[in-house]
Each structure stands twice: as structure tokens, then as C-alpha cells.
Amino acid sequence: MLSPSLSPLQVAISLGDPAGIGPEVALKALAIAQSQGLLQHTEITLVGSPLCWQTCYQNLRSRTEVADPADFAQRTTADPPTDIQTGEITAESGEVSFRALESAIAGTLEGQFEAIVTAPIAKAAWQLAGHGYPGQTEVLAEAAQVSRSGMLFVARSPQTGWELRTLLATTHIPLRDVPHVLSPELLTQKLSLLIDCLRQDFGIDRPTIAIAGLNPHSGEQGRLGREEQDWLIPWLASMRDRFPQVQLQGPQPPDTLWLSAGQAWQRAGVAAPDAYLALYHDQGLIPVKLLAFDRAVNTTIGLPFVRTSPDHGTAFDIAGQGMARPESFLAALELAIALAHNRRQRALQLETV
Ligand SMILES: NC(=O)c1ccc[n+]([C@@H]2O[C@H](COP(=O)([O-])OP(=O)(O)OC[C@H]3O[C@@H](n4cnc5c(N)ncnc54)[C@H](O)[C@@H]3O)[C@@H](O)[C@H]2O)c1
Numbered sequence: 311m312l313s314p315s316l317s318p319l320q321v322a323i324s325l326g327d328p329a330g331i332g333p334e335v336a337l338k339a340l341a342i343a344q345s346q347g348l349l350q351h352t353e354i355t356l357v358g359s360p361l362c363w364q365t366c367y368q369n370l371r372s373r374t375e376v377a378d379p380a381d382f383a384q385r386t387t388a389d390p391p392t393d394i395q396t397g398e399i400t401a402e403s404g405e406v407s408f409r410a411l412e413s414a415i416a417g418t419l420e421g422q423f424e425a426i427v428t429a430p431i432a433k434a435a436w437q438l439a440g441h442g443y444p445g446q447t448e449v450l451a452e453a454a455q456v457s458r459s460g461m462l463f464v465a466r467s468p469q470t471g472w473e474l475r476t477l478l479a480t481t482h483i484p485l486r487d488v489p490h491v492l493s494p495e496l497l498t499q500k501l502s503l504l505i506d507c508l509r510q511d512f513g514i515d516r517p518t519i520a521i522a523g524l525n526p527h528s529g530e531q532g533r534l535g536r537e538e539q540d541w542l543i544p545w546l547a548s549m550r551d552r553f554p555q556v557q558l559q560g561p562q563p564p565d566t567l568w569l570s571a572g573q574a575w576q577r578a579g580v581a582a583p584d585a586y587l588a589l590y591h592d593q594g595l596i597p598v599k600l601l602a603f604d605r606a607v608n609t610t611i612g613l614p615f616v617r618t619s620p621d622h623g624t625a626f627d628i629a630g631q632g633m634a635r636p637e638s639f640l641a642a643l644e645l646a647i648a649l650a651h652n653r654r655q656r657a658l659q660l661e662t663v
Pocket residue numbers: 331335429430431432433434446608619620621622623624625626627628633634635636
């Protein structure tokens with residue numbers, strides 16, 4: 311038997327919404343990973359309805375490179391009672407995608423998997439199926455019973471190797487609620503989580519982190535909004551005292567905060583922060599997706615296991631046509647393997663001291 315350090319990493323891939331492009335990008339990414347030898351030390355388990363995995367494979371195999379689900383281990387959940395209509399938001403597809411995620415999480419909490427890569431789900435389909443969660447992140451955090459979790463997007467530039475990391479302080483809430491939900495307590499929780507993650511998962515002990523303001527021009531001394539003056543600037547000052555090893559920049563005008571990321575993405579040697587903290591969903595995700603839509607990975611931090619996902623959704627407009635690009639899913643798979651490997655190494659080091 312292999313020693314724990316040499317046994318294959320156990321990675322689950324959850325089906326996602328079978329009416330969308332999730333199973334397609336997963337099987338395409340797996341075909342690339344197989345051909346590039348990326349799975350040599352990894353055992354992949356496909357989680358979800360076996361009928362849906364097979365249907366996707368049979369539909370696409372003559373048109374494009376897709377891996378055969380039969381090449382992988384399976385953790386099965388119930389097949390849908392009726393045919394899933396590609397591109398349609400239905401309760402049936404919502405139920406199938408929810409069960410796949412639930413089963414992947416259960417397998418992880420039982421110790422079967424070290425990482426989960428989730429294919430995208432449609433939140434509206436979950437609602438139709440009676441699952442009121444705003445996203446997969448929230449299900450994962452609840453199931454893992456963690457007090458702190460966060461939605462971090464990671465993307466590596468193919469030109470320079472520089473890594474963009476953006477954490478969202480708030481996620482799936484209406485824009486009008488953002489100023490009420492933001493607070494010094496919430497930001498302290500997210501910032502400390504980010505600092506821990508940078509140290510443990512990315513090996514950065516003394517990071518530079520840039521924090522966005524909320525209002526145009528960061529409030530322009532209170533003339534365009536008061537949050538910066540009233541509490542964001544004092545909060546940041548207190549965080550500088552609390553985390554002296556971290557260089558904290560901000561609160562910076564949000565419209566230009568990610569300019570440094572754009573420059574470091576394209577040109578080697580440009581100085582840019584190790585991570586950005588965005589105050590709300592689209593503030594952080596517009597620059598991330600504009601710069602790196604085919605590269606970025608959504609990873610849930612603060613969990614006792616690794617979870618990654620592509621940065622895109624179910625793309626119902628192109629589902630079933632074989633044209634979905636698998637690069638973001640492949641990046642999610644690669645990051646999951648790298649992070650799970652790091653965690654295993656760290657656990658072994660802790661055992662030996
Ligand atoms: N991680 C996730 O589970 C996740 C992430 C984002 C959105 N979603 C869900 O997906 C659904 C659709 O969301 P949306 O339309 O806002 O975003 P989307 O990412 O699904 O699509 C946005 C646009 O990008 C295109 N696109 C997306 N992925 C692509 C790919 N791999 N290759 C080629 N083109 C691609 C689509 O065709 C569409 O034009 C929503 O229900 C949303 O909740 C899920």
C-alpha cells in the first residue's frame with residue numbers, strides 16, 4: 311500500500327446543472343488533463359446522476375474531445391425522472407445539481423475526497439427545486455459548519471505567471487443591501503481569512519493587500535458617500551496595527567484599483583498587490599472576468615477541504631452545442647490539485663514536528 315503522501319489525491323467533480331455547460335466543460339477539461347498527464351497522482355470521482363454524465367458524453371463525443379465518464383470512479387445520485395431539456399431552467403435539473411453537490415460534500419466530510427471541483431449550477435433552478443440557497447458557496451459553508459468562509463477568485467496570467475487574487479467581502483446579495491451588510495466586523499473576518507489563506511495555501515507570509523472603497527472616488531472626502539470617512543478609513547488604521555506583517559493599501563478608488571492587476575497580467579516585473587479585497591460581487595468580478603474569464607477560478611476559502619469552480623455559469627445560451635470553452639474548468643481542476651497537495655504536505659510536516 312502507498313504511504314499517505316504517495317497515495318493519489320482524491321478529487322470529486324460534481325455534475326453541476328445538466329441543462330447547462332457544466333458536464334461538458336468538465337469532460338472536456340478531463341480529456342485535456344488526461345492527455346497532458348495532469349492526473350498521474352490524482353484519482354477523479356465523478357459525482358452525480360450517471361445518466362446525465364453519459365448523456366453529455368454521448369451527445370458530444372463525435373464532435374469534440376471529451377473524456378469518457380467510464381474512465382473515472384463514480385459516486386452516483388438519482389437520475390432525473392424525466393429528460394432534461396438542454397438550456398432550460400427547471401426544477402428537475404436544479405434537483406439533480408443540488409444532489410450532486412450534496413453528495414460530493416458528504417463524501418468529503420466522510421474523508422473520501424480531499425477536494426471538490428464543482429461544475430456550475432443555476433441558482434434559479436435550485437429555487438424551483440425548493441433549495442433556497444443563493445449559491446454553492448453558501449451550501450458548502452453551512453455543511454462544513456465553519457464560522458468564516460470567503461469567495462476568492464484566483465487567476466494566473468499566461469503571459470507573466472503573475473497571480474490575480476480577489477476576495478469578495480459580500481457575495482450573493484442585492485446591491486442595495488451592500489452598505490448595510492458591510493461592517494468593520496465583517497471586513498475584519500474577511501481580511502483575516504484572506505491573510506490566513508495567503509499564508510497557508512499560497513505561501514505568502516507578508517502580503518500586500520489592496521482594499522477597495524465603496525463609493526466613487528472612495529467618497530471624495532465624504533462628498534460622494536460617507537462610508538470611507540465614517541468607518542472604512544478608521545477600520546483600516548486599526549487593521550494596520552493588528553496585522554503589522556501585512557501591507558494594507560486603501561481604501562482605494564474602486565475604478566482604478568485593479569489597474570495594477572491589468573498591468574501585472576500583461577507585463578513581467580510590474581509591482582502589484584498579492585490580493586485585492588472587493589466590497590461587493592460585481593466590484594470584484596468585473597475586473598476579474600474582464601481580465602481573465604477563461605483563466606479565473608472561484609475557490610471557497612475557510613473550509614476544512616479544498617473547493618474550486620470555474621468562474622463562469624451554466625451558459626444556457628450555448629449548452630449542448632459543444633462550443634463551451636473548458637479552460638476555466640481546467641484551471642479549477644489544476645488549482646484544486648495544487649491546493650490539496652499543499653494541504654497534504656503541510657499536514658505531514660505538522661505530524662513530523
Ligand atoms: N459557480 C457557479 O455555479 C456559477 C457561476 C456564475 C454563474 N452561475 C449561474 O449560471 C447561470 C447563468 O449565469 P450568467 O448568464 O450570468 O453567466 P454565464 O457565465 O453562464 O454566461 C455569461 C456569458 O458567458 C458565456 N460563457 C460562459 N461560460 C462560457 C464558456 N465556458 N465558454 C464559452 N462561453 C461561455 C455565456 O455563453 C454567456 O454569454 C445563473 O443561473 C448563475 O447563477 C453559476
